[in-house]
Amino acid sequence: MSDSEDDRLPDVPTAPRQKRFRFKTFAERVSEVEVDVYRRLAPVKSEPSGGSWLADGLTHWRELNSASHFLEVAAALQPLCQSLPQLLHHRDAVARILLGSLEPAARLGLPALLDLLAAFARDLQQEFVQLLPKTVRRIVQLLDGGAGREPESLESIFTCVSHICKHLVRYLAADLPAALRATAPLRYHSADYVRQFAAQAVGFLLRSAPSAGALRAGVRAVLAEQAARPTEERTDGAGLVLAEAVLGVSHGLHSRAPQLLQLLLQEDLLQPGELRPAAAAKKATKEEAAAQVAPAVVSREQLRARATCVARVALARLLDHLRRGKGAELWNVLLAEATARLKAYESAAAAGTQGSSGRLSAAAAASGRSLARALLLVSQAVGYFRGSRVESYSPLLELVGRLMQPATWRPTTTTREEAEAEGDGTSPGSSRSPSPSPGESPLDTAADVVDEELLDVSLSYSVLDLVRGVVYGNLKAVGASEGPGALGRFAGPWSPCFSRPPAAEVLPFVKSLMVPPAGAEVARLFAPQMMGCLGRVLMQQEEEQQQGDYAGSALLLLRDLCALLQPPGTSGTAGLPLLLTAQPGGVRLAAHVRSLATEWRADAAAGDPRVCATAWAAVSLLPHACENPTQAIAACESVLQSATAALQRLQQQQGGAVRSDTALSGLLLLRATATELLADLLLVQQQQQQQQQSGISSSLVAAAESSLQWVLNQQQQPQPQSNQQPQPQPQQPGQEAAGGAEQPTASAADYASIRAAGALLTAVRTCTAGPAAASQPARALLSEGRLRELLPRLAPLMAHESQPLRAAVLRLLCCFDQPFLEALGADPRDPTAAVVQQQKGGSTGPKCDLLEVLYGINSQPFTIESGRKWAVAMGRLKTYLEYGRIPEFLVPAFSYGLVGVLYIRFSPLWQPASEALAAGLQFQHKVSWPIVLSFLTSSQRRLLAADFPSAPAASAAGSGRRRRSAAAITAAITAQPLTHEIPPSQNASYIESLDERYVAAASAGTPAAAGGVTDPQNRLSHTLRAMAAAPYSIIEQHSRDWVPLFLDYTAARGSHFDDGEGDVEAAVAAARSGAAGE
Incomplete structure (x- = not known):
């Protein structure tokens, strides 16, 4: 039996050790620096134990510090400071030794050396004042030499500076301008944390001024230093030193705060001819003196503005220090100064x-x-x-x-x-109002x-x-x-x-009441005034033709405000329309919006994109500008008819070819917007009429039928050959898929039309699911037979690289009646299947959710949980296909949809999609192989053309390049947390122009709108994995199709791929060329 205790313990797995240690950032280490010279409560000695404070310091530090630099200095100072008369006699030599020892190499001895320097100042008293400028310059050199990056050295340095100011306060406070000139290089250092510590040390001198006149002279000297050279470093340093002078304990203010704050807020405390103290301070360093230019004449307005800049920095520091209940003096001074200036104005x-x-x-x-x-x-x-x-x-x-x-x-x-x-x-x-807390800035900032x-x-x-x-x-x-x-x-x-300020000022103000932190609750309080203000800007600028796009921005804000107060789908439910409640001029504003939406001219829209943009923004306001839903429906139908007629004329002029020019895209977007709005209005009207009559409104069904037919007609238009993708069909041996290099054409305007048709079909589906009885046209419109008719024409769009377009197409297809799953048939691998077979057809089982699963994948946000959910769903669809339960007409949609999934930048979906695609090749290869081959050809061609993220010529929208904002890059470089980036529509300081919002709406169906797509290399690899998982016999049947692709890939491998062989070949070629040159 073993005596070991470990052998007697059961074999229980031990928990892994967690590493809880974390290295602190430099900012965290600096925040822990504590300089408590002015707040120390420990007892202090009034007289030195020996002959001088310097001798006491040497005795104290001999036992605590054994650094070589300190021991050398101690040995040199010991015979010079045995008594105070001896120290005064050798003060020049002692100063030379102490200041000469302050160097970055003496990091371990700096606490002792700096404490000796403070003790030396305490011994000399007034005699040390003349050494203060030299001492400050030596400390600045020490900071620039590397001590500024060591928080321990920072604490020792500013503890020394604070001790010097405390011991010499009687002499320094008596002549504050001279003391401020001596400390200027330290207070205006380039590092913001150095300026903060220096302000804490020197601010003690200001609040210790012996008289009101001395305090006034000190404040004027600080303002003059900044006014002479108003860089951000000087503005920050001046504001901080004035703020630190009035800070008190326990988040309160000092007793001299009211007196100093009154001086700080006085604009005319400094006159243009009183900049001599600042001019002397400008000569603090050689670099500043070398960069100095001839002084310019400073006006009174400039002095006032610069004094306000200093006050803003000081106020920011005060607000950070104070707490509610302890800032009454500050508010009294602020409001008194504002009231006095108001009376003067x-x-x-x-x-x-x-x-x-x-x-x-x-x-x-x-x-x-x-x-x-x-x-x-x-x-x-x-x-x-x-x-x-x-x-x-x-x-x-x-x-x-x-x-x-x-x-x-x-x-x-x-x-x-x-x-x-x-x-x-x-x-x-x-x-935007500038930040009240300026940070560290470049040294070459203009004055x-x-x-x-x-x-x-x-x-x-x-x-x-x-x-x-x-x-x-x-x-x-x-x-x-x-x-x-x-x-x-x-x-x-x-x-x-809302009625008096100019447009450039009132538009950001109105937007700030709409976006966070404000919102609908605040907007409802001032809604009439806000709408009246936006209407004033909208109509006044169009009448006066002012410079700028304020009218378009006002129209967008009016659109956002109405959507905030009355979300889409609730228009016309009850009450007066929103625009009619605007104060003043609500009736005039509503009439103006209706004219913008309905009275545009087609020829003007074809020549000027702004006409379409204005009409597009105004159409969304029709439910809020019309007196009742019936009038709004009539207006939408009028816009719809006008846009359709203009599109037909434009297509006839272009020879029937659908091209992505500005006029055509604008008209398509306008028509789609009117269609979506019409769907909402008809749905609201249907819900209001359900109690009066039964059945679905015929106008709603007719509008849905017309919109769907429009989409089909657009798909029949001739497409550019480079962007066309074929239907699933057998190919000739060795021939590529026709146009398989690119995706089917569906511009952003086509996306809008499909999305609008989906909105109308969704409205019809909602009505059929309600208490109203479905009419025969509605049942025919949403029947399974109609789905069978549409699917072959719309299924190729499910493999488009644009995720918004795929989601719009799938939403449209999901509105139709979905077929039932096929009953389980005979298994050909089962030898007894010929005996007992189940008949297909007549099944009452569950419906096939293929389209619904694909729609959820392309429309819902991606999380870890949703990734697991969709992976299981694709595995279930693969099983359905294996056992023949998916209807035959949905098999192309199965393959096209999985190809589209491979474009999504969410890795948990790639492997399940590749496995399901392999099942399609195994069990439905006649339908799936042309689709897979087209996708394989497209991905390889883009890869070999260097259209992928690692190539310099790749585009962010087409190749899936990850777009990183400037804020994200800055956060990665500085190791600071990334702040949330506010979108333009939620940023109160940024006013969008009409053209900007219009272009964003027109490009909503592009791949870039959804964050890009996966790179071609990733798509190619998962497609090849699907082919490898399929049976060899099936892939071998189509070898004539994929072997040329393989040969092209291997031929281009050396120029685009680094597998090691390219490096060897390049090295051999370089060696041969070098030998030939010799």
């Missing part, structure tokens, strides 16, 4: 109107821009985490109410001539980029930004917010926000 606007045009004078416009900058600061504070720092909304709502006066909406931006004369920028207009957005700011834009922040802050009843219900009473008083 009201006085200036009342007395400063030029002539009868009502234009503001230069002084009044400057006062308006000053008010706009103050409002941007208020909106920044309100919008921080949607009002999480707001103490009370009452003063904010009072301020917004005062801003609704007519003078607020008068233009305050300068004209082009005035801007050139003053050196100003342009108004932000419709641009006029930082303050450009605040130089010529629009007052109306600032008011809209503030209103947006107030609305976002009340989306949820939390904190100071009362919830969205509290905003309902302001819809009327805030109507000038």
Whole structure:
């Protein structure tokens, strides 16, 4: 018997060890740096134990640090600091030794050396002030030499700097401009975390100013440093040092916060002639001095804009530090400054109107821009985490109410001539409000980029930004917010926000109330005003022919707003149509939309794509612009007839050939949109009439029949030879599938027509499943016989590379009555099958779900669970085919559908599809082989033509190249988490043009719309696996078809594929050429 304890234990499998260790990123390591010099509560000594603080430090660190660099410095300093008089006598030598020892190679000794430097400053007191610039420059050199990438060294460095500021605060705070000049190289470092630590160290000096005059001089010096050279580094550093000066403990503010914040928010604290302190600070480094150019004249407006930039950075830091309930002083100063500037603007606007045009004078416009900058600061504070720092909304709502006066909406931006004369920028207009927290920026940033957005700011834009922040802050009843219900009473008083601003500013504002974080609940509160605003822009620009596509963008926003308030399928159920409720001019707006949708001219649409684009957008608004569903149906039928007639004339002019030009695609898309809308309207009308009459509306059935016939007629049109795919038929030996290199033609407009026909057939199917009795035309339309008639003509589209097109075709086919599965027949492999056989036909078993499975695969999002589900479903279909249960007329659809599955970029589907395709070759090879051969030829030809992702000439849409956004690439490089990319339709700061949305709708049926397709190499490999899994006798029968493909592949292998042999051949050829050259 063994004495080993391990032998007595049962053989239980041990759980695998989990590795929980994770390396921290540099940002995480920097965030753990703690410099607590100003918050340390431990007892401190008032007198040194020995003759000097430096001697105490040497005694302390001798026992803690044994690095060679420190020991050499300690040996050199020991005989020079035995007493304070001796230290003062040798202060130059001690400074030379200490500063000379600060080098990146002394990383292990840096904590001790920096602590000795702080102790040396404590000993010298005022005598060390003259050494401060040299000390800062040496520290900057140390950071640039590599210490800035070591968080431990960062903590030691800024602990030393904080100790120096704390020990010398009496002398540095007395002359703040000089102290700021000395620390400028450190506060304006290129690394953002260095600027943050430097601001924490130097901010202590500002709040320790001995008097109000000294504090004012320090704030002016900081603003002057930034105004002289307004790079992003200087703006960030100036704002951070002013913010750190007012931060207090426990997420509160310092006692001197009100005094310093008042100075920070004063625009005219610095005058154009007072930039000398900043000019001296500009000479901090040799690089900056070398890059310095002749100083330009700085206007008062530029100084105000630059001061506001600094205030925005400081405010962002304050909001990050504060918590609700501890920022009353900040809000008092902000609102007091905004109210004071509002009063000044009201006085200036009342007395400063030029002539009868009502234009503001230069002084009044400057006062308006000053008010706009103050409002941007208020909106920044309100919008921080949607009002999480707001103490009370009452003063904010009072301020917004005062801003609704007519003078607020008068233009305050300068004209082009005035801007050139003053050196100003342009108004932000419709641009997005910039981020309140600037990050690290390139060193070669132009000086006029930082303050450009605040130089010529629009007052109306600032008011809209503030209103947006107030609305976002009340989306949820939390904190100071009362919830969205509290905003309902302001819809009327805030109507000038929608009726007064220009289109470039009001369109982003309206969109921001529609998209997240707002939504339908907020949009319903201001819906009449929003629709009236969009109608004003739409009709006013068309009348005045203004520059820009604001009318088209307004039409798109109106379309999105109506879809948000009343989703498709619910139009005309009850109540007044949406556009008729617009304020003001609802009736006029509805009439204008109806005219845009129905009164377009075919000849104009053929010559100008914008006509089709406008009509396409207006057609979607017909249910909301017509008084009842009957009028909307009549309007849709009118558009449908006009588009059909225009298409017929255009096709006749083109000789009957369907070409993918702009005019034809636009008319097809317009017709399809009207058809889809007609399906929704007829379905709603049918649901409303179910209680009055029985049966399905004949107009609905007729419309579905007409739409289906249109699709069939389009498929009969002559197709370009390069894009045609044949029906399943035997081929001559050695002949390729006719046109098998490409896919059947189905442009995006064809996709829209198929999708529209599917919508109408779905409506008919929905009505037949309801309580209404199905009419004879409806039953005939959706019968199985009709499916048998359509399937041979539409089945090739199930193998198209466009996944949206495949889904549209399958949706259309699924609307018909599906056949039953065939009864189990005799098994030819069973010797007793001849005795007992089951008769086929007359089966009452389950229906065949082949088309439904393929439709689900092509239409539903892909997950791990859905991948398992569809893999099992394809295995079941393979079994059905093996036992002959799939009806004969559905076998081509089986093969075409599995070929289409191989285009999908979801790997769990590839193996089941390949196995099912092999079953098709085994049991139905006469039907399946032409389809497989055509697909094999197409994939190989694309592969040998280098049309795949690894080739430089491959296209992202056609070859399945993975498209990675700029945000994803940046996240991969910087190891930062990838933020969610907002689509253009949900991005409030981006206003889509009508042409952009129209082109996106026209290309909805392309492979790129679904994320691309698999590469030809992948498709070819799975097709070959299917052929390898099929019986050898079947593949051998068709050897005349695939042997030429094999020979082409092997002939081209060396130039396109790296199997090792190509490298050897290339090396031999290079050696022979080199020998011949010698």
